[in-house]
Amino acid sequence: MIIHRHVRANMEDVKSAADGGNDDHQLNCYGIVFPENCDTYYGPHSVECLTTIWKSKGCLVEGSKAPVKLNTAEKEALDLLNVNKVLDTFELVQVEAHGGDKDKGLECYGIVYPENCDSYHGPHSIECLITIWEEVDCKVKGYRFPGNLTTTETDALSSLNLTYVCIIKMVSFLYV
Structure with missing residues (x-):
């Protein structure tokens, strides 16, 4: 009976230390810091x-x-x-x-997500990039139209998150 109390007291101490912020005891008690x-x-x-x-x-x-x-x-x-x-x-x-x-x-x-886009972080398909281009009312004849970009430019653009792609397209719309 004394051993049982000692084991229980030890476990309670570990839990108390875990709840008090001790990382090692958090791992011991909960399996997570x-x-x-x-x-x-x-x-x-x-x-x-x-x-x-x-x-x-x-x-x-x-x-x-x-x-x-x-x-x-x-x-x-x-x-x-x-x-x-x-x-x-x-x-x-x-x-x-x-x-x-x-x-x-x-x-x-x-x-x-714009149509044809299925991920926030990318990579984004050319269809996704074209949809965003068209959403900002840019035209296919525009020099920065995604279909006119080099592979390097398309790869760089497709690897950005959607927020940045939309911002870049808006900037392109305003300044190209």
Whole structure:
């Protein structure tokens, strides 16, 4: 019985140290070091903690479901999850967005993918680049029309995230 109490007390000490911020004990107790700004494994989670996780998964604060933009019910739902589940939930949003889900693209990146575009980060197809070109009302005869670019220029453009591609096309529209 004394050994049982000693083992239990040791485990409680490990958990207490983990909850107190000790990285080694967090690994021992929860199998994870808490992300920056996260003080506990179980909720409630601060907006700062959720934002750290959100950004670590590649989503942007411009996303419609960024932690600072959540309504009370959405925030409370996340507070019911442990840190690992929050990590998984946010990763799924990013994976689905990166897979071309336009709704998840809006949630994660704050942008609705243009037609023919199925990824925020690229590479973007020539059809995607042409769609963006046409959305800013540029013409096929334009010198910077994606179909007129060199392979090097197209590759460079297609590897940018959609926000930058749209900005570059807008600048091209205004200054070419």
